[in-house]
Amino acid sequence: xxxxxxxxxxxxxxxxxxxxxxxxxxxxxxxxxxxxxxxxxxxxxxxxxxxxxxxxxxxxxxxxxxxxxxxxxxxxxxxxxxxxxxxxxxxxxxxxxxxxxxxxxxxxxxxxxxxxxxxxxxxxxxxxxxxxxxxxxxxxxxxxxxxxxxxxxxxxxxxxxxxxxxxxxxxxxxxxxxxxxxxxxxxxxxxxxxxxxxxxxxxxxxxxxxxxxxxxxxxxxxxxxxxxxxxxxxxxxxxxxxxxxxxxxxxxxxxxxxxxxxxxxxxxxxxxxxxxxxxxxxxxxxxxxxxxxxxxxxxxxxxxxxxxxxxxxxxxxxxxxxxxxxxxxxxxxxxxxxxxxxxxxxxxxxxxxxxxxxxxxxxxxxxxxxxxxxxxxxxxxxxxxxxxxxxxxxxxxxxxxxxxxxxxxxxxxxxxxxxxxxxxxxxxxxxxxxxxxxxxxx
Numbered sequence: 001x002x003x004x005x006x007x008x009x010x011x012x013x014x015x016x017x018x019x020x021x022x023x024x025x026x027x028x029x030x031x032x033x034x035x036x037x038x039x040x041x042x043x044x045x046x047x048x049x050x051x052x053x054x055x056x057x058x059x060x061x062x063x064x065x066x067x068x069x070x071x072x073x074x075x076x077x078x079x080x081x082x083x084x085x086x087x088x089x090x091x092x093x094x095x096x097x098x099x100x101x102x103x104x105x106x107x108x109x110x111x112x113x114x115x116x117x118x119x120x121x122x123x124x125x126x127x128x129x130x131x132x133x134x135x136x137x138x139x140x141x142x143x144x145x146x147x148x149x150x151x152x153x154x155x156x157x158x159x160x161x162x163x164x165x166x167x168x169x170x171x172x173x174x175x176x177x178x179x180x181x182x183x184x185x186x187x188x189x190x191x192x193x194x195x196x197x198x199x200x201x202x203x204x205x206x207x208x209x210x211x212x213x214x215x216x217x218x219x220x221x222x223x224x225x226x227x228x229x230x231x232x233x234x235x236x237x238x239x240x241x242x243x244x245x246x247x248x249x250x251x252x253x254x255x256x257x258x259x260x261x262x263x264x265x266x267x268x269x270x271x272x273x274x275x276x277x278x279x280x281x282x283x284x285x286x287x288x289x290x291x292x293x294x295x296x297x298x299x300x301x302x303x304x305x306x307x308x309x310x311x312x313x314x315x316x317x318x319x320x321x322x323x324x325x326x327x328x329x330x331x332x333x334x335x336x337x338x339x340x341x342x343x344x345x346x347x348x349x350x351x352x353x354x355x356x357x358x359x360x361x362x363x364x365x366x367x368x369x370x371x372x373x374x375x376x377x378x379x380x381x382x383x384x385x386x387x388x389x390x391x392x393x394x395x396x397x398x399x400x401x402x403x404x405x406x407x408x409x410x411x412x413x414x415x416x417x418x419x420x421x422x423x424x425x426x427x428x429x430x431x432x433x434x435x436x437x438x439x440x441x442x
Contacts, residue, residue: 049139085135167183328419
């Protein structure tokens with residue numbers, strides 16, 4: 001008997017299976033119900049050359065014992081390169097026990113998992129874990145000159161989404177009667193790279209509120225960048241939304257002379273710090289009240305070796321910041337991430353992977369070719385897994401292994417405010433206490 005499965009339809013499942021104080025009871029219709037388990041991984045970006053969990057599927061047996069004998073899973077991304085070049089095998093586990101390890105079937109475009117004997121007792125649930133044994137991604141696309149002479153990738157296995165979809169289920173009941181369901185239960189996206197960076201927010205040194213109010217160089221933000229042990233990564237561009245708040249009503253608060261430090265070393269000479277419109281913030285120009293996106297672009301690239309972490313600080317020189325009994329001026333900064341892939345949505349494979357700008361020292365975008373004069377997709381973060389056979393960081397000869405910050409862990413990072421809210425309270429309390437003391441003395 002073949003029937004159409006309900007997959008993740010919560011309403012239909014609820015009609016068949018009732019939860020009573022956390023236990024399952026038999027419904028009027030006995031059958032096996034399948035859904036994506038709540039413990040399944042969220043959307044993620046991972047390094048290749050490892051085994052990663054991409055989905056967990058929950059099986060609920062209602063009214064009878066059911067034994068799963070066959071599964072068919074597809075890959076959400078139909079790109080043949082992604083399947084053949086990124087995935088070695090699909091692994092099915094029951095807890096820590098490996099039930100099957102199968103290669104991709106290029107004829108059926110499926111992972112055919114047969115010969116299972118996965119039994120779910122009546123009125124209980126069990127979970128199967130689906131993992132992918134990943135290869136090491138790469139691309140042969142590289143820039144060898146200006147537009148029209150660039151080699152577009154003919155093989156590009158990096159930055160691909162390998163989410164799995166459970167499409168077919170075969171099983172038998174306690175009497176040996178075979179049943180099947182046609183399903184469409186997708187896991188969450190999993191983008192695979194040769195290596196991935198991890199960003200962490202740091203703690204700025206104490207006393208920055210004093211620097212802010214006295215006009216001394218102030219540390220606005222501190223962050224770390226780590227490269228996965230799988231390989232080095234390169235950072236090209238970062239964006240820091242910076243908000244200046246006028247709490248005193250003076251309207252004269254400014255930030256200028258922006259600097260970037262790696263550890264205690266000033267590396268501003270190796271980057272360009274500017275607004276999104278290309279106004280330099282390193283000397284002369286300043287930003288005022290409201291929010292300004294401060295863009296830091298590496299002149300070449302910032303390399304983070306495999307397994308290592310570098311710490312960076314964004315600093316600026318303030319003018320016009322003050323505190324009073326009625327309020328306090330403050331500045332708040334964070335490191336932005338990206339909510340979409342470079343394909344412009346959250347599901348497809350990345351397809352804009354070349355750097356593109358109007359020249360050296362200008363804000364970079366991502367495009368499907370190089371030297372398109374900065375007309376590509378704007379990105380809050382631009383990084384590379386250095387997977388190209390000939391890696392290149394130039395705007396007019398870029399390799400095809402650059403990506404935005406979609407799905408990178410913990411992005412956007414937490415905001416840092418100077419002075420911190422707790423400090424604001426203490427400052428206000430101190431001023432009020434001082435005023436009260438003077439009133440008592442008079």
